[in-house]
Amino acid sequence: xxxxxxxxxxxxxxxxxxxxxxxxxxxxxxxxxxxxxxxxxxxxxxxxxxxxxxxxxxxxxxxxxxxxxxxxxxxxxxxxxxxxxxxxxxxxxxxxxxxxxxxxxxxxxxxxxx
Numbered sequence: 458x459x460x461x462x463x464x465x466x467x468x469x470x471x472x473x474x475x476x477x478x479x480x481x482x483x484x485x486x487x488x489x490x491x492x493x494x495x496x497x498x499x500x501x502x503x504x505x506x507x508x509x510x511x512x513x514x515x516x517x518x519x520x521x522x523x524x525x526x527x528x529x530x531x532x533x534x535x536x537x538x539x540x541x542x543x544x545x546x547x548x549x550x551x552x553x554x555x556x557x558x559x560x561x562x563x564x565x566x567x568x569x570x571x
Contacts (some may be wrong), residue, residue: 480523481569485531488517492535497522499531499564506534526571530556530564541565 485497495511495518502508511518511533518533533540541555541563555563 479571480525482521483524483567483569484519484521485511485567486514486517486519487511487533489533489535489540490517492518494536496534497531498534498539500529501531506537506539524567524569526569528566528568530558530566532564 487495489495496507497509497511497520498504498506501522501524509520509522511520539562555565558564
């Protein structure tokens with residue numbers, strides 16, 4: 458009886474891990490054209506300001522990440538400074554693209570569907 462319970466638990470655990478492991482490629486882009494070095498920081502990398510470098514592309518910066526389903530908040534780190542949007546760009550913070558964070562500034566967010 459004990460062995461059967463363990464096997465059932467393991468199968469159930471494996472099924473849930475298989476669900477968690479299904480990731481989707483999410484592309485992040487920003488337009489800090491004057492930046493010399495841009496990183497992406499957020500829930501997906503423990504808000505590390507230098508863990509996820511972005512590559513320069515035409516008109517800005519880009520990086521693709523494989524993310525599990527869920528909501529992820531993020532921000533950009535441009536030349537060592539945390540940035541929400543390029544200077545002079547107005548963002549409608551009442552839209553469904555950003556959230557007020559505990560520091561009184563805004564973070565972007567992305568929802569990754571299962």
